[in-house]
Amino acid sequence: MSVKILKYIFLELVRSKFILIYTAFLFTFSFAVIYIGHDTAKAVVTLLNISLFVVPLVSLIFGTIHFYNSGEYIQLLLTQPVNRRSIFLAEYFGLSFSLSAAFLAGAGLPLLIYGLSISAALLLFTGVMLTFIFVSLSFLSSVLNKDKVKGIGLSVIIWLVMSLIYDGLILVILFAFSEYPLEKFILILTTLNPVDLSRILILLQLDISALMGFTGALFRDFFGSITGMVTALILLLLWAALPGLAALKVFSKKNF
Amino acid sequence: MIRTEKLKKKYGRFEVLKDIDINLAQGQVTGLMGPNGSGKSTFLKSILGLVIPDSGKIFVKEKDIKNKFDYRKYIGYMPQTANYPENLKVKELFKIVKDIRTDKKDYDYELYENFRIGETENKFFGQLSGGYKQRVTAAVAFLFDPEILILDEPTSSLDPVSVEILKEKIIKSKTDGKLVLVCSHLVPDVSELADRLVYLLEGKILFDKLIPEIVNGSGGTLGQSIKKIIEKINSDNEC
Amino acid sequence: MSGKDIEVCSECNVKTIREAIDLTEDGDRIIIKKGIYREYDLTADRSVEIVGEAGAELDIDFKGGGITLTKDNSAISGLTVKNMTVSYVKDLSAIRIENSKDCRIYNNFLKNTFFGIYLANSSSVEISGNYIEGNADTETSSGNGIHLWKCGGVKIEGNRISGHRDGVYLEFVDSSSVRNNYSEKNLRYGLHFMYSDNNSYTQNIFRDNGAGVAVMFSEFIEMTENSFIQNRGAASFGLLLKDIKRSVISRNSFSENTNGIYMEGCNDLEMMENEFYSNGWALKIMGSCTDNILIRNNFIDNTFDISSNSSRNTNKYSENYWDKYEGYDLNKDGTGDVPYRPVSFYSMLLEKIPDGVILLRSFMVDLLDFTEKAIPVFIPETLADENPRMQMYDYD
Numbered sequence: 001m002s003v004k005i006l007k008y009i010f011l012e013l014v015r016s017k018f019i020l021i022y023t024a025f026l027f028t029f030s031f032a033v034i035y036i037g038h039d040t041a042k043a044v045v046t047l048l049n050i051s052l053f054v055v056p057l058v059s060l061i062f063g064t065i066h067f068y069n070s071g072e073y074i075q076l077l078l079t080q081p082v083n084r085r086s087i088f089l090a091e092y093f094g095l096s097f098s099l100s101a102a103f104l105a106g107a108g109l110p111l112l113i114y115g116l117s118i119s120a121a122l123l124l125f126t127g128v129m130l131t132f133i134f135v136s137l138s139f140l141s142s143v144l145n146k147d148k149v150k151g152i153g154l155s156v157i158i159w160l161v162m163s164l165i166y167d168g169l170i171l172v173i174l175f176a177f178s179e180y181p182l183e184k185f186i187l188i189l190t191t192l193n194p195v196d197l198s199r200i201l202i203l204l205q206l207d208i209s210a211l212m213g214f215t216g217a218l219f220r221d222f223f224g225s226i227t228g229m230v231t232a233l234i235l236l237l238l239w240a241a242l243p244g245l246a247a248l249k250v251f252s253k254k255n256f
Numbered sequence: 257m258i259r260t261e262k263l264k265k266k267y268g269r270f271e272v273l274k275d276i277d278i279n280l281a282q283g284q285v286t287g288l289m290g291p292n293g294s295g296k297s298t299f300l301k302s303i304l305g306l307v308i309p310d311s312g313k314i315f316v317k318e319k320d321i322k323n324k325f326d327y328r329k330y331i332g333y334m335p336q337t338a339n340y341p342e343n344l345k346v347k348e349l350f351k352i353v354k355d356i357r358t359d360k361k362d363y364d365y366e367l368y369e370n371f372r373i374g375e376t377e378n379k380f381f382g383q384l385s386g387g388y389k390q391r392v393t394a395a396v397a398f399l400f401d402p403e404i405l406i407l408d409e410p411t412s413s414l415d416p417v418s419v420e421i422l423k424e425k426i427i428k429s430k431t432d433g434k435l436v437l438v439c440s441h442l443v444p445d446v447s448e449l450a451d452r453l454v455y456l457l458e459g460k461i462l463f464d465k466l467i468p469e470i471v472n473g474s475g476g477t478l479g480q481s482i483k484k485i486i487e488k489i490n491s492d493n494e495c
Numbered sequence: 496m497s498g499k500d501i502e503v504c505s506e507c508n509v510k511t512i513r514e515a516i517d518l519t520e521d522g523d524r525i526i527i528k529k530g531i532y533r534e535y536d537l538t539a540d541r542s543v544e545i546v547g548e549a550g551a552e553l554d555i556d557f558k559g560g561g562i563t564l565t566k567d568n569s570a571i572s573g574l575t576v577k578n579m580t581v582s583y584v585k586d587l588s589a590i591r592i593e594n595s596k597d598c599r600i601y602n603n604f605l606k607n608t609f610f611g612i613y614l615a616n617s618s619s620v621e622i623s624g625n626y627i628e629g630n631a632d633t634e635t636s637s638g639n640g641i642h643l644w645k646c647g648g649v650k651i652e653g654n655r656i657s658g659h660r661d662g663v664y665l666e667f668v669d670s671s672s673v674r675n676n677y678s679e680k681n682l683r684y685g686l687h688f689m690y691s692d693n694n695s696y697t698q699n700i701f702r703d704n705g706a707g708v709a710v711m712f713s714e715f716i717e718m719t720e721n722s723f724i725q726n727r728g729a730a731s732f733g734l735l736l737k738d739i740k741r742s743v744i745s746r747n748s749f750s751e752n753t754n755g756i757y758m759e760g761c762n763d764l765e766m767m768e769n770e771f772y773s774n775g776w777a778l779k780i781m782g783s784c785t786d787n788i789l790i791r792n793n794f795i796d797n798t799f800d801i802s803s804n805s806s807r808n809t810n811k812y813s814e815n816y817w818d819k820y821e822g823y824d825l826n827k828d829g830t831g832d833v834p835y836r837p838v839s840f841y842s843m844l845l846e847k848i849p850d851g852v853i854l855l856r857s858f859m860v861d862l863l864d865f866t867e868k869a870i871p872v873f874i875p876e877t878l879a880d881e882n883p884r885m886q887m888y889d890y891d
Binding site: 196219 | 727728731751752753773774775776796798799818847848850851852853854855856857858859860861862
């Protein structure tokens, strides 16, 4: 049932102006970066910055706005003989797929044309994972707030925490406890933030020389192994699943 | 066909529904009236499953609807407003609901045709006027020829011609033995369509009477009669 | 003076190398025929030339050291020496020269060595074309591939050294050259200078060592046209310079090292036309370094170009190509119109908290760097290349 509804939600979204602008922005940017820089490694670095910055922000804000704007549509669907979970999953995957498609078309095509490296492939993979994760968080933020402004506010806060404040805290911890061997602790801490985890997975391809120093060697040993890669994948999937499931739980009991 | 028992709903400390007991029968149009905040919407949404009551029971075709969704195949719902995704095509909305209700194969296209929706079915919702949107939702509500029709302010933004088309359809449905629940603040609509009026105030049923009963008891129009009844109840309460 | 040849083989009159040495006089040659000779701790205390023919193998069988030469004009060539004892007391070596001059050690194959070639108090020695393969696993239980102590005028050329503590170790050595060697997978350094002045090393390749080359407490060292590749690790460097003065580093290539060059207590070094490619840190210059000049180098794809722990700077940067340079060149003279500042705030931060490298390329770090760029507080004003090049140099 979800799949049928999902299809229409997806088709509706990929026609939307916002998704088209998002795709065009990513495409222009990636194209420019790759062809002006004529160096894929450096292009991936720049694209890494943009995708870690933009993908969570767009997924969160657009996800939240979309959820509120779809209120009456969701209500209509909910008066049909389907359970709430189907509608929720259709909305979630419809939105995640359309944003991922935009990301892959925008950032992926230029990379693909130029020649896909491991780091570029990882960049695309983590970009898609981040889309799913932050759409999940945006839905949670939306179902927790009846008021649209509050919902968007919470989403902005989530984004700030994940992209900036969390790393700031790590830096503070590193400073405050610089006498102590914190490597393992920091490793765990960064792994727990999906933005940091995605960043490090790509850095292990791009900046291996620098990372081979300090904590980085630990990371490489860990994420270089099958266990490490599976762990990273599971962590990212959990980040997509857990907020989504929490949102679904609230959604199932919600009064419209 | 729809029965509620001690239906209660609170939003925070605000009690929206206080022990609503009601029994709606088929072959009857019930008008639901009441001032803003009286609990009309919450009551409708409870039946539709959009609002989950705190306590009490709702039976549709003698079955408790708690944690169920299948019963909604008996219901056609026409919401007051229809702000659907702007890049959704009219014909896609029909496709979606048809895809969801695979149980029904013979559709009732009467409103679809009378409202001439086919002519603009390739338009996006973003391009439609409020009246057009409401015609679409009416056509969707009646599409599956459901046994129960729940209509929320159905005439609020319709043009006069469409209003008449819809009213005819409602009367016809009633004679076909359907249960129709119309929420409206327009007395003429209720007067024309309804057999029975349920009046909600502050989450309670103030009165629940057949229309002839209301009018006969007082003389004059339905509106005047309603006003008199409310005044009488108020003065009774003060004594 | 031309002497006689003594042949050694299992069917010959002389069956062991030891016997042969006993039979020689100054100027004689020992020809070792194909075969495995299980002998150890041999000493030739006269001027002899020991020649191994193809397949001549000295198997020490873990009983001690190899051959020691103690007279001028001696030579060893073509011999395979293998399976040495690891000693914590004696510097046992496969081939050793003591207190001699004008000797040659060439085209030998040394395998499972402790120390490979050991020169003490000797001069005018040529060590060339040897293949020295150790299997060191800890620094304390391993020796150096080529070890020189108190020597002068030694030429080390075309050797291939791996699996030792240091590939080549020079202590109190002067006027010597190290050229065209390949030193890899040594635990500590590919090449190590201690208290050795007036030397040069050139056209060598140092790959995957603890650190490529360490030059310490020396001056007048010429370092040219070497490649430092993939020397990675927490304390790993392409080139480690400690208390070095008045030396030249030019036309080298540093690629994929954790640190391209790390320097401490160095002054008056001239570094020019080197290429730094894809290193973690191209150059770490500690505060104790003064009056060094960096000119016409290429900095490409390094995570960090320059890092320093000091807020003062007396080193000069000029006419380098920095791929991170974002300036412009309005008059089209090939030189950027605004200076390039190769030190970022974040790289200075990392000197204090190395583990912070985990935040590399995060939004927060970009923000910090951006802020420091806009309002410089920590980075010394003089640490800048006033004439950054717009195009990378092509040195060939």
